[in-house]
Amino acid sequence: MGQHSFQQMHTSMNLVLRTVVVDRDAAIRREIKSVLAGTDLVCLVAEYSDCSLFPASADLPDVVVVGMDSDTDSALDLINRLARQVPRCGICAVSRSSDGQLILRAIRAGAKEFLTLPVQLNELVTGLRSATGLPDARGRGMQSCQTIAVAGAAGGVGSTSLAVNLASILAASPERAVVLVDLDLTLGDADVYLDTIHEFTLADLTRNVERLDAELVRRSLARHKSGLYLLPRPVELDDANLVTPEPLRRVLGLLKATHSHVLIDLSKGYSALDMSALACCDTVLLVTQLDLPCLRNVVRLLKSFRPVPGLSEKVKLVVNRAMPESETIRLKRAEEIVGREFFWQIPNDYRLMVDVRNNGVPLIAQAPRADITQSLFGMAQALCGDGKSGDKTAGRSGVPAPMFGKWFKFLSSMANKSSLTAH
Numbered sequence: 001m002g003q004h005s006f007q008q009m010h011t012s013m014n015l016v017l018r019t020v021v022v023d024r025d026a027a028i029r030r031e032i033k034s035v036l037a038g039t040d041l042v043c044l045v046a047e048y049s050d051c052s053l054f055p056a057s058a059d060l061p062d063v064v065v066v067g068m069d070s071d072t073d074s075a076l077d078l079i080n081r082l083a084r085q086v087p088r089c090g091i092c093a094v095s096r097s098s099d100g101q102l103i104l105r106a107i108r109a110g111a112k113e114f115l116t117l118p119v120q121l122n123e124l125v126t127g128l129r130s131a132t133g134l135p136d137a138r139g140r141g142m143q144s145c146q147t148i149a150v151a152g153a154a155g156g157v158g159s160t161s162l163a164v165n166l167a168s169i170l171a172a173s174p175e176r177a178v179v180l181v182d183l184d185l186t187l188g189d190a191d192v193y194l195d196t197i198h199e200f201t202l203a204d205l206t207r208n209v210e211r212l213d214a215e216l217v218r219r220s221l222a223r224h225k226s227g228l229y230l231l232p233r234p235v236e237l238d239d240a241n242l243v244t245p246e247p248l249r250r251v252l253g254l255l256k257a258t259h260s261h262v263l264i265d266l267s268k269g270y271s272a273l274d275m276s277a278l279a280c281c282d283t284v285l286l287v288t289q290l291d292l293p294c295l296r297n298v299v300r301l302l303k304s305f306r307p308v309p310g311l312s313e314k315v316k317l318v319v320n321r322a323m324p325e326s327e328t329i330r331l332k333r334a335e336e337i338v339g340r341e342f343f344w345q346i347p348n349d350y351r352l353m354v355d356v357r358n359n360g361v362p363l364i365a366q367a368p369r370a371d372i373t374q375s376l377f378g379m380a381q382a383l384c385g386d387g388k389s390g391d392k393t394a395g396r397s398g399v400p401a402p403m404f405g406k407w408f409k410f411l412s413s414m415a416n417k418s419s420l421t422a423h
């Protein structure tokens with residue numbers, strides 16, 4: 001498989017190699033990091049200046065890039081230790097020298113690749129690919145992440161409501177790590193829906209992107225009771241300018257490397273930032289209501305997405321505030337207008353939605369049995385489930401999708417605990 005198709009595969013599967021760099025020499029670490037920054041394949045999760053500081057039992061990365069030159073014996077020891085303890089970890093030795101003896105020692109210690117500095121991006125990508133044996137490393141613990149952007153066809157269509165509640169439903173599964181990023185930088189209100197107190201915002205992370213690693217990202221996110229992590233919009237209006245596409249791309253890369261699901265609540269501006277988030281996600285939920293101004297915007301948006309490679313295929317249209325008894329005909333007509341089928345319908349329940357927002361409690365906690373919550377469960381299952389049980393037609397018809405397996409058990413246990421409202 002050539003490098004090009006490999007990168008395509010990586011992008012389409014959204015695999016990110018969590019990478020650690022170890023070298024005493026800061027200049028070498030910098031050199032490697034600057035090459036790594038050129039690819040989405042790699043996310044630097046940590047760097048160590050001393051081989052002995054490399055943790056014995058931490059959440060181990062996919063690749064360790066070990067510098068050989070500043071302390072060769074410690075580097076060989078580390079390679080040896082890692083190769084024995086974590087055979088799935090790709091070990092890549094790097095050196096300014098291409099001395100045959102050194103290469104042999106590194107390979108004998110357990111390095112799977114040896115790269116000579118300075119290294120070009122394509123050599124590095126090929127080296128890391130080979131070190132991890134990527135094609136068959138899938139499913140052996142390599143991180144994969146699903147990234148969902150939630151966009152809206154007009155202000156007030158309910159994109160934030162759906163983003164927050166879908167994210168908190170996904171976060172209810174303990175094996176998932178879900179983060180919601182509020183990209184509505186000026187007026188975003190995802191934090192209101194979750195009633196969280198946060199110390200850091202998206203602006204803090206993009207401002208410090210050079211220093212960021214996975215641990216720092218983890219510590220800067222606010223965690224809601226539901227298990228959902230939130231990265232809120234900047235506090236000050238002026239700070240919105242600090243968030244620019246390239247640092248955002250890197251922050252999103254780190255979030256993808258450290259979470260199973262990244263949800264992004266876009267602004268309604270379709271700015272360069274929104275477009276860069278759209279470019280790096282797997283799915284775009286474009287939320288609309290069934291009125292003419294919204295549908296006209298859906299048509300315009302779909303048309304403007306067309307020239308962007310891969311974007312149209314990622315879009316799924318979601319009707320919010322659907323009213324099944326009166327809307328069936330309108331739904332068909334609306335599908336004709338926009339030229340594609342709707343992926344899902346979320347029922348209308350204004351009182352409940354206003355309640356959950358005012359209380360800062362997600363639907364899954366306040367009203368797990370409500371139609372709207374069940375419809376969102378169904379959508380979560382169709383988007384992120386195992387693909388066997390998602391019942392698309394149920395969601396499309398506006399009738400709540402049935403509960404399945406794990407979700408059902410979870411939901412029942414929530415309802416049984418029942419200080420919760422039964423609907």
Ligand SMILES: Nc1ncnc2c1ncn2[C@@H]1O[C@H](COP(=O)(O)OP(=O)(O)O)[C@@H](O)[C@H]1O
Nearest residue numbers: 155156157158159160161321348349350353354
């Ligand atoms: N399915 C729904 N049924 C009834 N009201 C809803 C629904 N979804 C959202 N709303 C309400 O619509 C308003 C706008 O929602 P919001 O999520 O802030 O929209 P957006 O983020 O697209 O601007 C809020 O008052 C919210 O409570």
Ligand SMILES: [Mg+2]
Nearest residue numbers: 159160184189
């Ligand atoms: Mg909003």
